[in-house]
Amino acid sequence: MSLYVCGVTPYDSGHMGHAFTFCTFDVLVRFMEASGVRVRYVQNVTDVDDPLFERARRDGVDWRSLADHEIELLVRDMTVLGWRPPDVMPRVSEEIGPILVAATRLKRRGFAYHTDALYFDASRYSGYGALSHLSRRSMVRKLRAEELLGVVGANAKADALDFPLWRPSGAGEPAWPSEFGEGRPGWHIECSAMAMRYLGPQIDIHGGGRDLEFSHHESERAQSESLTGKVPFARTWMHTGLVRYNGRKMSKSLGNLVLVGQALERAPAAAVRLYLASHRYGRDWAFQWSGLAQAARFVERMRVLLEGEVRGAGAPKPGTAAGAGPRSVLPKRFAAALANNLDTPTAIRELRAAVRRGDAAAVRTMLPVLAGTASLR
Ligand SMILES: [Zn+2]
Known part of the structure; x- marks a missing residue:
């Protein structure tokens, strides 16, 4: 492609x-x-x-x-x-x-x-x-x-x-x-x-x-x-x-910017990624610090799940948590959401559901697609 x-x-x-x-x-x-x-x-x-x-x-x-x-x-x-x-x-x-x-x-x-x-x-x-x-x-x-x-x-x-x-x-x-x-x-x-x-x-x-x-x-x-x-x-x-941001289009000429660096000072990269992906790509949306903070709390829950599993028996080694391992098949409903005009909010709901049921293996296949980054800190 x-x-x-x-x-x-x-x-x-x-x-x-x-x-x-x-x-x-x-x-x-x-x-x-x-x-x-x-x-x-x-x-x-x-x-x-x-x-x-x-x-x-x-x-x-x-x-x-x-x-x-x-x-x-x-x-x-x-x-x-x-x-x-x-x-x-x-x-x-x-x-x-x-x-x-x-x-x-x-x-x-x-x-x-x-x-x-x-x-x-x-x-x-x-x-x-x-x-x-x-x-x-x-x-x-x-x-x-x-x-x-x-x-x-x-x-x-x-x-x-x-x-x-x-x-x-x-x-x-x-x-x-x-x-x-x-x-x-x-x-x-x-x-x-x-x-x-x-x-x-x-x-x-x-x-x-x-x-x-x-x-x-x-x-x-x-x-x-x-x-x-x-x-x-x-x-x-x-x-x-x-x-x-603050009611207007985020733009240099209007002076109402949230720089990537500023967001990364307050939240891990994976949280920034998931916060961005929680919006449908084709729609306009308003950046809110509270939304980023919520994504950061979710990333923390995910980190605890993945690290807990790593400490358990027979689990993958640390460092394979987000995408370093071999390619595995994406969960069906997750893949269907992304195939549907890149519906990332629905895909994130699948990721959240996997975290809730403690399914670390599913999290490990979905997370790299949405967040790219291998670091949850
Ligand atoms: Zn062009």
């Missing part, structure tokens, strides 16, 4: 919104692999992006070193949270060649035109809007908001829905030579190019946060299908809900 998940712009610390997305797809990958399916997992890093350049300028550091540093922190957080790392984490700055090949091909095939930037002609792709089920009016409104945030860039385009594939760089930003002038990629083309390079023209599952459905994924789909003629580009799209 091929899986592509849109990753971060590495300019600041990871928060629970990022953790929710990446841990959701970690459960998916672990569930597939525990069921005997081989997974090839690609998660990109958007290291050519305005917020990264802005922060580098503000801090007086090189954007590449800032990106390196932030990627290191992300990987560290996710390692503590027990993820099965992606097979490839390509960075935009290292994929400019394939991105330009994709942009040039789109132009040659008549799906793009060049004015102040190279734009994708959305009118040439009849299904634009079908993924997000938005009317033209809502799409135009959302695009204008993105343009005001500087996400989309230049503006000499034929139609409000068109978007840049390649655009001139701003002052002090990196620029690469191309037949469309010195510049940098538009936002969406990077994921079409990287998905194609590492997973081929069609992928099984494409994931990302709900806020990426429009315009990012809508545009990615339009570009990819126009480029290859292969439909669908992604057989399944999975979007994770937004995490709210």
